[in-house]
Amino acid sequence: MINLTVNGKSHAITADPDTPLLYVLRNELALNGAKFGCGMGQCGACTVIVGGKAVFSCLVPLAAVGDRPVTTIEGLGSKERPNPLQAAFIEHQAVQCGYCIAGMIMRAQALLNVDPHPNEATLRSHMEPNLCRCGTHMRILRAIRAVAQASP
Amino acid sequence: MRSDARCWARPQHACSALPSWLSFSNRTMKSRLLRYSAIGAALLGVFAVAMMWRPPIAAEASPRVARDPDTMARGARVVAQGDCIVCHTAQGGSSYAGGLALKTPFGAIYSTNITPDPRTGIGQWTAAAFRRALRNGVSRDGHWLYPAFPYVHYTRMSDTDIADAYAYLMSRPAVYAPAKKNGLPLVFRFRPSLAFWDLLYLRSGANARDMDPVARGRYLAEGAGHCSSCHTPLDLIGGERRSHAYDGSVLDGWRAPALNTLLSASVPWTRSELIAYFSTGLGPHHGAAAGPMQPVVENMAKLPTVDLAAIADYLLSIQKQPVRSSQAASAPDQRRTTEGDARGERIFAGACGSCHESTAPMTNMSDRPSLGLSTAVNADDPRDTVQVILGGIPWPQEPSQALYMPPFEDVLSDPDIADLAQYLRTRFADKENWTDLANTIAAVHESRRAP
Numbered sequence: 283m284i285n286l287t288v289n290g291k292s293h294a295i296t297a298d299p300d301t302p303l304l305y306v307l308r309n310e311l312a313l314n315g316a317k318f319g320c321g322m323g324q325c326g327a328c329t330v331i332v333g334g335k336a337v338f339s340c341l342v343p344l345a346a347v348g349d350r351p352v353t354t355i356e357g358l359g360s361k362e363r364p365n366p367l368q369a370a371f372i373e374h375q376a377v378q379c380g381y382c383i384a385g386m387i388m389r390a391q392a393l394l395n396v397d398p399h400p401n402e403a404t405l406r407s408h409m410e411p412n413l414c415r416c417g418t419h420m421r422i423l424r425a426i427r428a429v430a431q432a433s434p
Numbered sequence: 435m436r437s438d439a440r441c442w443a444r445p446q447h448a449c450s451a452l453p454s455w456l457s458f459s460n461r462t463m464k465s466r467l468l469r470y471s472a473i474g475a476a477l478l479g480v481f482a483v484a485m486m487w488r489p490p491i492a493a494e495a496s497p498r499v500a501r502d503p504d505t506m507a508r509g510a511r512v513v514a515q516g517d518c519i520v521c522h523t524a525q526g527g528s529s530y531a532g533g534l535a536l537k538t539p540f541g542a543i544y545s546t547n548i549t550p551d552p553r554t555g556i557g558q559w560t561a562a563a564f565r566r567a568l569r570n571g572v573s574r575d576g577h578w579l580y581p582a583f584p585y586v587h588y589t590r591m592s593d594t595d596i597a598d599a600y601a602y603l604m605s606r607p608a609v610y611a612p613a614k615k616n617g618l619p620l621v622f623r624f625r626p627s628l629a630f631w632d633l634l635y636l637r638s639g640a641n642a643r644d645m646d647p648v649a650r651g652r653y654l655a656e657g658a659g660h661c662s663s664c665h666t667p668l669d670l671i672g673g674e675r676r677s678h679a680y681d682g683s684v685l686d687g688w689r690a691p692a693l694n695t696l697l698s699a700s701v702p703w704t705r706s707e708l709i710a711y712f713s714t715g716l717g718p719h720h721g722a723a724a725g726p727m728q729p730v731v732e733n734m735a736k737l738p739t740v741d742l743a744a745i746a747d748y749l750l751s752i753q754k755q756p757v758r759s760s761q762a763a764s765a766p767d768q769r770r771t772t773e774g775d776a777r778g779e780r781i782f783a784g785a786c787g788s789c790h791e792s793t794a795p796m797t798n799m800s801d802r803p804s805l806g807l808s809t810a811v812n813a814d815d816p817r818d819t820v821q822v823i824l825g826g827i828p829w830p831q832e833p834s835q836a837l838y839m840p841p842f843e844d845v846l847s848d849p850d851i852a853d854l855a856q857y858l859r860t861r862f863a864d865k866e867n868w869t870d871l872a873n874t875i876a877a878v879h880e881s882r883r884a885p
Contacts, residue, residue, distance in 0.1 A: 299780050299784075300779075300780040300781075300783035300784040301784060302784050302785075321788050322788055322789055322796070322840075323839075323840030324838065324840070332844075332845070333844075335844035336844070337844050337845050338840060338845075340788070341784070341785050341786075341788070341840060341842070341845065342784070342785065342845050343780055343781050343783065343784020343785050344784065345780045345781065345784065345850075346781055346784065346785065346845060346846050346847070346850050348847065403526060407526070410829075411840070
């Protein structure tokens, strides 16, 4: 049994300690925002925040999480009350098929949490690991910039 | 010896052990000696100034540069042989505009702008000034260049190759990029003292005569390619220890493996595998180029196969007798299964297995070796394994080489990484356990920080 804190709530997890975090989130906790894309840390669809850092949850063994808190897209806002980043993604129509978007938002949120006004070079290199096969990267960057500009 | 030492400590007249010709009791002798030492000091001063002073070579607003396609093609090849772009391009910066920090044991040295920008680059350099820089390590204006710039190797290049490289670099887009300030302590900032370093380590002059394949490979490896700049250990003042040529070294927190024990690997390197490695970054029986070697092979991939084959031939000609270590046989006894192994196994299964487990599709496609053949996992020094776990292998600049590994720096704690590394060593390599992993991991973290 391993204790896991996700979106502020503590859970007792019975899965094997070598299970990747993504499977625990989706299969045990029914948090289906993070997606399985490649399973090899190449696409970023599974990105969540662990201990303040954006990580590929498909490559994080449950045993490696330790006592670090996990935040998934479900922890940011709801359909009714999206957080500023989610609202900006909607406003800038950054979503096409949507498969990569939860990962994109979580990676961007991890940056804005520590650097609310990133410069363009920082923003681009931070977002580089996450891919959008529909090619909406320009709109995604625009949405993140909008949040950065609006924040105090 | 001891009685002399005592003598020097006493008043001179009381020192009976001094030979008479050294006695200072005679006034004329004393003044003559003073005069000689003054002349000696003056001569030494003149000599030192002459040694440490190099004249500027006049700038030219628009120096004559060949621009024909043949020269361009030859120049591009020489510049790729010399890996110029690797050090003279900052991360995300313009090609050849400099600004990359080279983290030397003496402090950070920033590469400079070698685009033809007239103010901050080499736009006003003549071919002669460029040749002097490569042959003698002296800049156009006469200031000494630090040996982080491998002129001790470039000096071996032929006049023609240097001229072609000059023409090619002068044809690149000019970028305004002033030199960054080096992070060297005061004692190393007095550049003329490099004259004495050069006296020790610089044997200037081309080496481009007889050109059978091995000699041609030697010319490329020792000259433009400057392989031994990284693959030979350095002494205390940053000179290559030629008696240990190609024995391997450590730089930028990475281990540059020995190049003269290629036949001692569990699968010995062959000519064709070396050529494949140079042109794709992947040795099917040894692993992928990573760290400082990654941009080098991206650059080598631009060279014609005949050059890569020559370098391979040369490297194979300098091999030591392969050591089939008796260790390998006794290794299982020396390997200890540690408590961490169970934890390492769990980490491996969850974080690495999807690509590196023997059943993973990744290990069954396109020549990707098992970790058991990996040079890094088989090395005595765990540094490169730790480097790759922490930083992964970044996406290459050249899209043709799709080698990639995600970084685990933000995923795994240091104890996790130590357990994982030891597990890899135990399970995949036929070698004794690594020791002191905690310190290696700390050192690698340190090396990954910006200067």
